[in-house]
Amino acid sequence: MEVLMSIVAGVLFTAAVYLMLSKSLLRIIIGTGLLSHGAHLLILTMGGLKKGAAPLLGEHAQSYVDPLPQALILTAIVISFGVTSFFLVLAYRSYQELGTDDMDQLRGNDQHE
Amino acid sequence: MNNLIILPIAIPLFAGIILIFFNKNIRIQRWLSVIASLAGIFFSCIIVQTVHINGIQTLEIGNWKAPYGIVIVADMYSSLLVLTTSIIAFTSLLFAYSTINVEREKFFFYPGVQFLILGVSGAFLTGDIFNLFVFFEVMLMSSYLLIVLGNSKMQLRESIKYILVNVISSALFVITVAYLYAVTGTLNMADLSVRIAEMGQSGLLTVISLLFLIVFGLKGALFPLYFWLPGSYQAPPSVVTALFGALLTKVGIYSITRVFTLIFYHDPSFTHQLLAWLAALTIIFGVIGAIAFWDIKKIVIYNIITAVGIILFGVAANTPNAVEGSVYYLVHDMIIKGALFFLAGAIIAITGTSNLRKISGLMASHPFLGWMFFIAALALAGIPPFSGFVGKLKIVQGGFEAGEYTISFIVLLSSLLVLYSVMKIFINGFWGEPKPEMANQKGSAKGMLLPIVILLTLTVAYGLGVEWLSPYISQAAETLLDPTIYIQAVLKE
Numbered sequence: 001m002e003v004l005m006s007i008v009a010g011v012l013f014t015a016a017v018y019l020m021l022s023k024s025l026l027r028i029i030i031g032t033g034l035l036s037h038g039a040h041l042l043i044l045t046m047g048g049l050k051k052g053a054a055p056l057l058g059e060h061a062q063s064y065v066d067p068l069p070q071a072l073i074l075t076a077i078v079i080s081f082g083v084t085s086f087f088l089v090l091a092y093r094s095y096q097e098l099g100t101d102d103m104d105q106l107r108g109n110d111q112h113e
Numbered sequence: 114m115n116n117l118i119i120l121p122i123a124i125p126l127f128a129g130i131i132l133i134f135f136n137k138n139i140r141i142q143r144w145l146s147v148i149a150s151l152a153g154i155f156f157s158c159i160i161v162q163t164v165h166i167n168g169i170q171t172l173e174i175g176n177w178k179a180p181y182g183i184v185i186v187a188d189m190y191s192s193l194l195v196l197t198t199s200i201i202a203f204t205s206l207l208f209a210y211s212t213i214n215v216e217r218e219k220f221f222f223y224p225g226v227q228f229l230i231l232g233v234s235g236a237f238l239t240g241d242i243f244n245l246f247v248f249f250e251v252m253l254m255s256s257y258l259l260i261v262l263g264n265s266k267m268q269l270r271e272s273i274k275y276i277l278v279n280v281i282s283s284a285l286f287v288i289t290v291a292y293l294y295a296v297t298g299t300l301n302m303a304d305l306s307v308r309i310a311e312m313g314q315s316g317l318l319t320v321i322s323l324l325f326l327i328v329f330g331l332k333g334a335l336f337p338l339y340f341w342l343p344g345s346y347q348a349p350p351s352v353v354t355a356l357f358g359a360l361l362t363k364v365g366i367y368s369i370t371r372v373f374t375l376i377f378y379h380d381p382s383f384t385h386q387l388l389a390w391l392a393a394l395t396i397i398f399g400v401i402g403a404i405a406f407w408d409i410k411k412i413v414i415y416n417i418i419t420a421v422g423i424i425l426f427g428v429a430a431n432t433p434n435a436v437e438g439s440v441y442y443l444v445h446d447m448i449i450k451g452a453l454f455f456l457a458g459a460i461i462a463i464t465g466t467s468n469l470r471k472i473s474g475l476m477a478s479h480p481f482l483g484w485m486f487f488i489a490a491l492a493l494a495g496i497p498p499f500s501g502f503v504g505k506l507k508i509v510q511g512g513f514e515a516g517e518y519t520i521s522f523i524v525l526l527s528s529l530l531v532l533y534s535v536m537k538i539f540i541n542g543f544w545g546e547p548k549p550e551m552a553n554q555k556g557s558a559k560g561m562l563l564p565i566v567i568l569l570t571l572t573v574a575y576g577l578g579v580e581w582l583s584p585y586i587s588q589a590a591e592t593l594l595d596p597t598i599y600i601q602a603v604l605k606e
Contacts, residue, residue, distance in 0.1 A: 020281070025273065032280045039287040046295035069294070072243055076287050079250045083283075086257060087276055094269040106270050 005045040012038030025091050025101040032087065036080040040073045115170045117163065118187040120156040121195045121234040124149055125202075129227035139218050146206055146223045153199035153230070160192045165585060169592065169602035171240070179604050180304040186240035186603055189589035190440060194237045194367060197447045200571065201359045202230045204564035208455050209352045211560030212462065217263050217350075225262065229255035229356060236364045240603055242293065243300045245368065246286050249332070253279050256361060259353045260345065271348035278341040282331035289324040296321065303603035306376050306596055314379035322377035322384055326369065326391075333365020335425065336395040339418050343402065346414045351458025354410065358417050359451040363443060366421060370428045370439070374593045381431060389429035393520045395422030396527045403534035407469045409457045409542070412534050413450070416493065419531055420446045423524055426517075427508040428593075435511020437590035442504030445492075445575060449501065452489050452568035453535075456482070459558040459565065460542060469538060474547030482558055483543040485569055490539055492572045494532035500575035 012034050019031030047069030053061030055070065095101055128149035135141045164170055164187055172185040187195075206226065213222055232252025239245050257279075261272040294300060296317055297308045309318060327338065334342045342362075346354050369388075377384060399419030403412050424446065427439025459482060461467050463475065476483040492499035495506075505528060512521035575582065592598050 020277070028277060032277070032284075035281065035284045036287075039284045039291070042288055043291040043294075046291040048295075068300075069291075072290070072294075075243075075247060079247070080280075080283075082254065083250075083257075083276070083280055086254070087280070090257075090261060090269070090273060090276065093264060094273060097264065097266055097269055106273065 001049045002045055005041060005049065009038045009042045009045065012041065023103050025095075025103060025106075028103070029084070029087055029091060032080075033084060036076070036084075040076055043069050043073050043076070115163070115172055117156065118160055118170050118172050118185055118192075118238065121153060121160070121199065122185075122231055122238065124153050124156070125227040125231040125234065129224045129231065132224040132227060133221065136221055136224075137219055139215065142218065142223045143206075143210060146227060147203070149227065150199060150203040150206055150230075153234075154196070154203055157192065157196040157199050160187055161189070161196050161585065164189050164192050165588060169599065171603055180299055180301045183244050184240040184301065184303075184603055185238050186303075186599070187238055188592045188599060188602070189585060190370075190593060191237040191367075193440070193444055193585065193589055194363070194447075195234050197444050198230060198233050198237070198360060200568075201356065201447060201451045202226065204451060204455070204567050205352055205356050207564040207567075208355065208458070208561060212352055212458060213350060214263075220262060221258065222262060225255050225258040226356065229259065229360070231255075233360045233364055237367060240302050241300055242302055242305065243290055246283070246290060249286065249364070250283060252361065252364065253283070256357060259356070260349045262353075263350070265348075268348045271345050274341055275345040278331065282328055285324065285331075286328045289321060289328055292321050292324070301603070302371070302375055303600040306600055307604070309376060309379065314377060318377065319380055319383060322372065322380075323387075325372050325377075326384075326388070329365045329368040329372070330391070331365075333362045333369060334395075334418050334421055335365075335369075335391055336398050336418075336422070339395065339398070339421075342418065343411060343414050346417075347408075347410050351410075351454055351461060354414075355451050355454035355458070358414065358454050359447045362417055362421055363447055366424050366443065369425060370593065373428065374431075374436075375596045375599055378596065385429045385431055389426055389517060389520055392422045392426035392429055393523050395419070395425070396523055397422075400527050400530040400534070404530055404537075409460060409467045409469060409538055410454075411467075412538060413453045413457050416453070416531060416534065417450060419527055420450070423505065423508060423527070426520055426524060427504075427511065430508070430512045430515040430517055431594075432511040432514045433590060433594055434507045434514060436593050437586055438504050438507025438509075438511055440504075440586050440589045440593075442501070442508060445500040445504050445572070448568055448571055448575065449489060449493050452565055452572065453493065455561065455565045455568065456486050456489055459561045460486075460538075462561065463558055469541045471548065472542045473545035474543070476543040477547055479558060481562065482565075483539070485562075485565055486539055486543065488569055488573070490532070490535035492569075492576070493535055495528050498573070498576055500572045502576060503579050 016031045016035035019027045047066045052063040052065040053059040055064045055067035132142055169188045174183045232248050235248035257276055261268050299305055330338045396419050399415050402415030406412055424439045424443050427435045464472050492501050495501035509521045509524055
């Protein structure tokens with residue numbers, strides 16, 4: 001199971017890198033979304049995918065799954081959620097102000113102002 | 114157990130939260146943030162003194178024992194950095210009062226600064242690797258706000274790149290933590306160190322250590338990962354660049370130092386050698402940038418990159434002298450980069466341009482500013498009475514002891530080129546005849562001088578008071594050189 005999940009995470013990373021190297025800003029943001037999905041899936045996989053009850057003491061089970069990676073993922077999800085929404089609004093504002101979403105035209109520095 | 118050491122995190126947190134409610138009342142914002150930063154300086158002084166007398170202070174949050182809960186650890190290295198951070202925060206606020214315009218002040222500039230300080234102090238003080246990630250994100254989120262606030266076209270364009278780079282490096286950080294957890298099964302730094310010492314640093318752990326080097330190298334602008342820094346740091350106002358230049362890259366350096374002295378110190382022939390050569394290349398590319406440009410901000414920005422290389426070479430050489438030197442140099446560099454960006458900001462405010470070719474003869478109208486810039490330039494290059502000297506001396510001495518002759522010579526040569534790059538600003542900007550087109554631009558540097566004077570006084574005092582400071586610095590280096598001190602303080606074996 002871990003091998004399968006690692007391959008899936010690898011595919012997500014590949015797609016993310018491909019999208020982030022493209023020209024359009026929106027594709028880049030979709031790429032960052034896939035990258036964080038891959039990272040979160042990887043935490044879950046690396047924590048181990050052994051069979052066990054959900055980490056609720058009311059389950060009274062013999063063994064539980066590891067609760068720590070789930071807490072880490074929950075933290076990482078809300079952080080990437082906040083950053084992504086900021087990034088989306090930034091992309092929207094810069095589309096309004098600069099009139100383009102083409103990264104080639106966003107090159108340069110103060111000499112091009 | 115000592116609740117004192119959470120105050121550098123708690124004070125900016127509460128100050129930031131309270132400031133959000135008064136976003137239209139600039140006077141309250143200014144007073145509250147300056148009081149909070151003064152309290153920060155006061156309590157960090159107490160922490161430094163407590164750590165000096167009683168050894169490493171730890172605080173187990175919520176009374177959970179060390180490997181299971183989150184632990185806040187103040188050793189001498191982190192408490193010195195927290196003290197420097199709060200001094201930089203205080204002077205930046207003073208500088209902001211006279212330079213930041215009202216629109217920015219009304220849209221959460223001061224809460225942004227407080228949350229940035231919270232993130233930086235938290236990253237210095239935490240003893241848990243995932244908690245370090247969270248504090249990184251706190252710091253980065255506030256830096257996103259500060260870099261884009263005001264939304265000029267240049268800021269929008271540069272902040273897109275800055276955020277993208279940091280999103281990628283944060284995802285890499287999460288991935289690295291996942292691998293580390295899979296191999297060791299713990300996240301507490303002291304516990305990690307113990308477990309890695311028990312199982313031996315296998316090839317897998319060396320790979321993870323290099324992933325950490327990439328993650329923190331991206332934050333700390335190490336060669337070849339510094340490409341994002343020159344553009345991004347040029348966009349925001351000078352005070353924001355000063356905060357970033359003095360604090361953000363230094364958190365990356367701190368993390369590299371912590372990770373390679375506390376956790377992955379078992380295979381130095383590979384990891385530390387790599388770190389030494391990356392540091393050398395960082396120095397070389399930094400000075401090339403610093404001498405190539407005719408833009409005041411760009412010159413100082415490339416000097417950040419050079420300093421990153423010098424500090425990390427001290428860590429990589431890993432002899433007692435070199436590590437002590439890199440602690441000296443790190444604190445010195447935070448202060449002097451703050452001062453240099455303030456000076457650059459004052460020059461830009463007076464002349465209205467950062468292009469050196471358009472400026473000359475400032476000495477006639479602003480002699481005090483000119484001589485302060487001269488002192489800052491000498492301190493940056495490491496001329497003996499000022500603060501940069503001892504750090505570089507110890508780093509080079511340690512480098513020779515470790516047999517790294519080539520890189521030590523690169524460090525020495527880099528000082529020459531760094532001096533040339535800042536003297537270029539001094540000679541072209543302050544000497545010569547005042548240019549006719551500058552006559553109608555009589556901006557004044559009133560109000561900007563106080564923070565610069567404070568930082569330069571500290572620089573001179575730091576250079577002259579080495580005897581008095583050395584017990585503190587050697588205590589910091591001692592912990593870095595011997596991880597067992599840190600581990601025993603945290604795990605209480």
